[in-house]
Amino acid sequence: MATQDELKKQAAAQAVAMVQPNTVLGVGTGSTVAFFIDLLGQRNRQTPLNLKALVTTSSRSKQQLEANGFTVSELAEVAQVDLCIDGADRVDHQLDGIKGGGGALTLEKNVAINAKHNVWIVDQSKVVDRLGGFPLPVEVLPVSCEQNFRRFDRQGLQPAYRLKADGSRYVTHYGNYIIDLHVDPLPIPAGLAAMLDSTVGVVEHGLFLGMTDEVLIATESKIEHWTRK
């Protein structure tokens, strides 16, 4: 039986084959994407891809890309991303998902929304019938985080600040906190997304609805290839 890491690597390898030379590539964050970056580096060393530009969604991925010989640009420096490859924490059969387990949701959503084509790479453990089974991250401004925490609590969303190993609050790349909501399954994801989108002090949330075009799912027997209808 393949390990979870072997499955992640298989999905990553398939995504590497989708990258076209002379394009602008977006690269996400996470352990599956980490396999993608190393395999992309291998391919680029064998046959240079001459990417026009490459943007990424975290300092972790940036470091790894640079270690693989890539030059990384800021999103603001590129007009549009041709293809974005990212992981996901959960994905349902409508290709909606929960992301942000690694805390990079704000930049991930900004890169994804500015990409012509989005592909998620996941192993079979991420697939769900109904979105849930994973805390929903919400990035909040520190200035109103307590009010929003209490608001989420009153709404029954079971909020918890994301903490670091030392017990202090996790701080995002942009200096904000993450409140994880523990609702499983999410009853009406689109309604929750709309509520969060209109909550002052919420910077972004991990509901990625209608955003990805394809999902590559590594299962024991094959790579399933789901595309948005």
Ligand SMILES: O=C(CO)[C@H](O)[C@H](O)COP(=O)(O)O
């Ligand atoms: O959204 C993310 C980071 O914010 C990742 O894409 C998501 O957490 C999946 O990570 P992994 O491939 O390690 O399971």
